[in-house]
Amino acid sequence: MVAPLIWLILALVLAGAEALTGDMFLLMLAGGALAATGSSWLFDFPLWADGVVFLVVSVLLLVGVRPALRRRFEAGKGRPELVQALEGKSALVLDRVAEHEGQVKLDGEVWTARPLNDHDVYEPGDHVTVVRIDGATAVVFKTT
The missing domain is CATH 2.40.50.140 (Nucleic acid-binding proteins)
Structure with missing residues (x-):
């Protein structure tokens, strides 16, 4: 029961570090660590298998979710142009x-x-x- 706790702490640390950077990279890694927490807790996988779950989920989040989130947040940067138009x-x-x-x-x-x-x-x-x-x-x- 130690492995899920370690993965959960890692997920929280990565999510907290993301609050300092705002780049969405560490948040995706936190999602991978959270997935590893769940798989370790539910299936009692060995540590190397949890690492594989962490890696796969992190890469999927980085490739699939992060670009969409970045586009969404960058879409609001045109606001000063509207003010300048006045x-x-x-x-x-x-x-x-x-x-x-x-x-x-x-x-x-x-x-x-x-x-x-x-x-x-x-x-x-x-x-x-x-x-x-x-x-x-x-x-x-x-x-x-």
């Missing part, structure tokens, strides 16, 4: 825009806003241009 667009002031307050309607959504120059103030109904997006705040400027 720069230069026209917005309508909904609430008075001053140094520490304001809201604009931009692309059909309400955004918090602040003026590009701290001393500028824009009143409701003014049309402004988005200079940049700073976090969740649109930095705006009124063109004359």
Whole structure:
């Protein structure tokens, strides 16, 4: 009953180490160690057979699951391009825009806003241009 415990500890250590890397490689090895834990516990295989189960399952996870997971996580990296697309667009002031307050309607959504120059103030109904997006705040400027 020692072998399943060793495989389980190895699986937990590998999963914990994965939290530090985020590469999905060690997580696949942890899956192989978990499979070796199960096979050792259920079938009481010798240690070399558990090693074969670990190897086969790890390779299958690395080849079959890891690429799909990486594609899935990398698909969300295009988000900053959407924010950049808002720069230069026209917005309508909904609430008075001053140094520490304001809201604009931009692309059909309400955004918090602040003026590009701290001393500028824009009143409701003014049309402004988005200079940049700073976090969740649109930095705006009124063109004359």
